[in-house]
Amino acid sequence: MSDDMIRIRIAQPSDAGPIAELHVDTWRTAYAGILPDDVLLGLSPSAERRQWLRVIATSDHEFAVHIAEAADGELLGYGSAGPARPSGLPYTGEVYTLYVAPDHQGRGLGRRLLFAMLAQLHLQGFDSAMLWVLAANPSRFFYHAMGGAVAAERRESHFGVALDEIAYSWRDLEMFGSFLGAAYQGRANRRD
């Protein structure tokens, strides 16, 4: 599959099922040995589908779920971004999730999804962005490769386990403004 046949677009309700399946798949791959086994074993595509339907339904001019989709409609990755949740950090936008299907990692889709989300945040009027990633997740170095700067560390409880997290930040989203190309079918309504 040629990479230029893959498009990045905003998720629709009909994407909730494939996102849920990929969510379960990528969580079990990325968090084995980090999150408790019973949490990973207990993940249910049908429960996640209901959750993603709710998430997609709440998409508005500030918050969106993005997907990477093959020409035949196969979901290859997804991510979500919107206003920064309160954390005391001076960044206005936040990337909440970013996952690429294990079989399709390492071919530039993570970068395309991340840049699309940062560009969309910029378009909505957010001047900066950050994200939290588990310190034990080796994927965090991807954000370093994407120009993110380590902005903070904290310890949070997830599923009853205290886990260290690292925040990566992008102080100025201006450079991502030109990223939304013809292949991207996004929305152009600004926050203001």
Ligand SMILES: CC(C)(COP(=O)(O)OP(=O)(O)OC[C@H]1O[C@@H](n2cnc3c(N)ncnc32)[C@H](O)[C@@H]1OP(=O)(O)O)[C@@H](O)C(=O)NCCC(=O)NCCS
């Ligand atoms: C992290 C993730 C989103 C990256 O997506 P990807 O499609 O595999 O990454 P890309 O192919 O776009 O990589 C872009 C660049 O980042 C680099 N990179 C990717 N993963 C990296 C890693 N773990 N460590 C260091 N560099 C990495 C690549 O080498 C590439 O560098 P280049 O520009 O010099 O070629 C993906 O691997 C993933 O979904 N991982 C598991 C889930 C996860 O942990 N997600 C993060 C939770 S917040």
